[in-house]
Amino acid sequence: xxxxxxxxxxxxxxxxxxxxxxxxxxxxxxxxxxxxxxxxxxxxxxxxxxxxxxxxxxxxxxxxxxxxxxxxxxxxxxxxxxxxxxxxxxxxxxxxxxxxxxxxxxxxxxxxxxxxxxxxxxxxxxxxxxxxxxxxxxxxxxxxxxxxxxxxxxxxxxxxxxxxxxxxxxxxxxxxxxxxxxxxxxxxxxxxxxxxxxxxxx
DNA sequence: CCCTGATTCGC
DNA sequence: GCGAATCAGG
Numbered sequence: 001x002x003x004x005x006x007x008x009x010x011x012x013x014x015x016x017x018x019x020x021x022x023x024x025x026x027x028x029x030x031x032x033x034x035x036x037x038x039x040x041x042x043x044x045x046x047x048x049x050x051x052x053x054x055x056x057x058x059x060x061x062x063x064x065x066x067x068x069x070x071x072x073x074x075x076x077x078x079x080x081x082x083x084x085x086x087x088x089x090x091x092x093x094x095x096x097x098x099x100x101x102x103x104x105x106x107x108x109x110x111x112x113x114x115x116x117x118x119x120x121x122x123x124x125x126x127x128x129x130x131x132x133x134x135x136x137x138x139x140x141x142x143x144x145x146x147x148x149x150x151x152x153x154x155x156x157x158x159x160x161x162x163x164x165x166x167x168x169x170x171x172x173x174x175x176x177x178x179x180x181x182x183x184x185x186x187x188x189x190x191x192x193x194x195x196x197x198x199x200x201x202x
Numbered sequence: 203c204c205c206t207g208a209t210t211c212g213c
Numbered sequence: 214g215c216g217a218a219t220c221a222g223g
Contacts, residue, residue, distance in 0.1 A: 032216070036216095038209095038217090040207090041207090042214070
């Protein structure tokens with residue numbers, strides 16, 4: 001294909017509209033994006049890097065930033081359910097991984113397993129496991145029996161430590177009183193910290 | 203790896 | 214003038 005007047009006009013138009021070289025090449029047909037770019041360059045009509053694009057960005061960017069900022073400002077003061085769900089998603093997978101999901105990656109199974117004092121593939125109730133830890137580690141205050149709260153029962157001040165298999169209907173949360181800013185009670189906060197640190201080392 | 207435009211250089 | 218190859222950046 002050759003650059004007829006029509007095709008050049010169309011090129012100019014599309015280019016000024018902000019279409020990318022490859023998009024223009026597709027519309028014109030018979031030319032590659034390189035051809036388009038080359039032509040654009042020869043026509044010296046590449047003000048786009050300063051006109052359309054920058055204009056678009058200078059308009060979009062501030063708007064996006066503002067929107068994001070507002071969201072954060074709204075979220076920060078009041079965590080609510082969103083935070084709860086995030087916590088669940090974070091913690092649960094971590095524990096599931098440690099129970100031997102392995103995958104193809106060379107994840108040292110000792111890592112998570114050690115932190116939780118579990119054997120790989122050990123499907124035993126987390127509840128039982130936690131009780132063991134309680135006995136073995138009187139270091140923290142002895143934690144009362146889990147209040148066994150469901151997700152919707154959690155508040156800002158309840159421990160959100162998950163207990164049991166999330167897919168099983170006996171799944172629940174610790175639910176005991178959590179110190180002010182913490183998502184967990186003092187006991188589970190320690191466990192959570194361990195896990196995080198171990199993961200960091202990786 | 204997908205994309206973007208920019209540049210080079212033989213045709 | 215043309216555009217494939219290549220480069221640089223996101």
